[in-house]
Amino acid sequence: SQTIHQWPATLVQPVGSPLSLECTVEGTSNPNLYWYRQAAGRGLQLLFYSVGIGQISSEVPQNLSASRPQDRQFILSSKKLLLSDSGFYLCAWSVRQGVNYIAKNIQYFGAGTRLSVL
């Protein structure tokens, strides 16, 4: 069965410090991978997605970057955190399907990292 691991669960960082959040998936190959951010009481904002090793698409301009050094590893980084980077960060994966294809494509989420930038 497939599992997704995301760590750490909580993180408190000072403004200006670097960030590295890691996500790994087990039990599947060639997944699509996603990073979301969720502000308190709000919806999920897609930050990055990846369809393969080294292939990163950014959805919103921001202070963050993502990398996919291995097929099932997705990393979210920042060189200098801002107060506005605080939030709940979620990693997710899905089976890769054709783009123009109407079919159920479930995204499976990790447990999330609650980041507080102070």
Place this chain on the structure above:
Amino acid sequence: GQSLEQPSEVTAVEGAIVQINCTYQTSGFYGLSWYQQHDGGAPTFLSYNGLDGLEETGRFSSFLSRSDSYGYLLLQELQMKDSASYFCAVRGTGGGNKLTFGTGTQLKVEL
């Protein structure tokens, strides 16, 4: 781009039926999904509609009308554990099978 609208909050009593509506605007459409998220937890998949009509999964059903750009999630025989946030999400054009999520509806189930 894509945008989705849902009510921000719904309250219902245990045992009742509740409907959560979702209207969307999207460039291209490859299905509407629903996810449940308990406080502090991760979203989990509930239901998917790719074509018009009703999909039923136990106590939960989801409906889609593509001509109206509208869908809803129906929860029957409400239980206290159904208190959570519910998000509709649409897959539009673009790579990565990515989803655009609505802002979520917080459902409170009361005794």
